[in-house]
Amino acid sequence: MGDQISANAEKVLKVLKRSKSVFLPIRRIAASSGLSRFNAYRSIYELQNWGYEIELKKERGYRLREITDLLFPFEIKDNLRTKVLGQQVYVYQTVKSTNLVAYKLAEAGSPEGTLVISERQTAGKGRMGRSWFSPARLGLWVSLILRPTIPPSSVAGLSVCAGLALAVTIQKLFGLEAKVKWPNDCVLEQRKLGGILLELSAEMDQTKFVIMGVGINVNQRRGDFPATLQDKATSVRIEWGERVSRLEVLKCFLERFEKIYLLFKKRGLRAFRHEIKKYSSILKKEVKVKFGHQTITGMAWDIDDKGFLLVKTKEKIETIVAGEVSLLLPRD
Ligand code: BTN
Numbered sequence: 382m383g384d385q386i387s388a389n390a391e392k393v394l395k396v397l398k399r400s401k402s403v404f405l406p407i408r409r410i411a412a413s414s415g416l417s418r419f420n421a422y423r424s425i426y427e428l429q430n431w432g433y434e435i436e437l438k439k440e441r442g443y444r445l446r447e448i449t450d451l452l453f454p455f456e457i458k459d460n461l462r463t464k465v466l467g468q469q470v471y472v473y474q475t476v477k478s479t480n481l482v483a484y485k486l487a488e489a490g491s492p493e494g495t496l497v498i499s500e501r502q503t504a505g506k507g508r509m510g511r512s513w514f515s516p517a518r519l520g521l522w523v524s525l526i527l528r529p530t531i532p533p534s535s536v537a538g539l540s541v542c543a544g545l546a547l548a549v550t551i552q553k554l555f556g557l558e559a560k561v562k563w564p565n566d567c568v569l570e571q572r573k574l575g576g577i578l579l580e581l582s583a584e585m586d587q588t589k590f591v592i593m594g595v596g597i598n599v600n601q602r603r604g605d606f607p608a609t610l611q612d613k614a615t616s617v618r619i620e621w622g623e624r625v626s627r628l629e630v631l632k633c634f635l636e637r638f639e640k641i642y643l644l645f646k647k648r649g650l651r652a653f654r655h656e657i658k659k660y661s662s663i664l665k666k667e668v669k670v671k672f673g674h675q676t677i678t679g680m681a682w683d684i685d686d687k688g689f690l691l692v693k694t695k696e697k698i699e700t701i702v703a704g705e706v707s708l709l710l711p712r713d
Pocket residue numbers: 477478479480481502504505506507508509511513515521522523524565566575576577578594595596597
């Protein structure tokens with residue numbers, strides 16, 4: 382089995398999906414997919430090997446037991462309501478990092494909106510040189526190629542845009558109180574649900590392209606995380622109580638982010654500053670912020686039009702361009 386599903390298996394899958402819960406005899410599957418019976422059998426076997434749960438009932442035939450959640454390009458593109466994002470999709474079973482793959486594709490000229498996704502990453506990258514835990518089939522490990530005509534100094538705003546799109550997605554789909562933790566995290570009850578890593582190729586004050594890596598913890602159970610992450614990280618499944626469809630989360634995120642991104646390119650962050658503040662997990666709370674070699678404490682006061690964090694210390698209001706924020710627990 383290669384990295385991609387075969388065209389025959391894709392045809393059979395379409396037929397099985399169309400019939401929903403009705404069993405189909407092999408001759409019907411073969412006829413509807415334009416394959417010989419032999420190839421229809423082979424395709425069912427292939428689909429089962431990919432992880433699709435196909436049930437066989439004697440004298441009645443086959444049916445899909447549940448809509449299995451595998452990230453093939455045709456599954457992602459099916460009913461995806463975007464104009465730019467995900468029009469070109471590259472799916473892998475295992476890569477070191479989708480950001481690395483996307484960077485190479487961008488250098489070779491892949492267009493804006495190209496999506497790279499992998500079921501598993503062996504060297505997933507986080508911010509500040511950290512690694513990103515990316516186990517097989519449990520989350521969404523995604524990179525987008527973006528080519529905004531904005532100066533490199535405005536690129537950081539994209540990470541706030543992506544965090545906002547993710548928080549809105551999780552709130553809309555599951556009603557969970559997902560928030561944006563400035564500058565690049567999506568959190569639930571202060572536990573990390575997703576993170577964004579931007580990598581930039583620029584010349585002087587011209588942005589050539591941006592790779593926007595997004596990691597979303599979707600179907601992990603607590604025990605799936607390494608012990609060191611169990612108190613810091615969470616997933617949609619842990620909070621929602623059941624396994625959810627990664628495809629649904631991915632499509633909803635792409636649709637949301639596209640709307641925000643297109644507006645951001647025209648009008649900057651100003652256009653949705655109000656929403657960013659509404660979804661913030663830190664505003665008006667006491668925080669500690671590390672940036673460069675400095676650490677300050679104060680109140681997370683505001684997020685400005687450029688997406689920078691304003692922190693009110695005893696002395697003044699400090700503008701933070703990039704840094705690491707942690708909440709200070711209220712004193713008794
Ligand atoms: C962070 O919060 O530290 C950022 C995490 C970003 C993880 C994603 S997963 C897909 C993409 N590929 C990577 O190697 N990293 C990003």
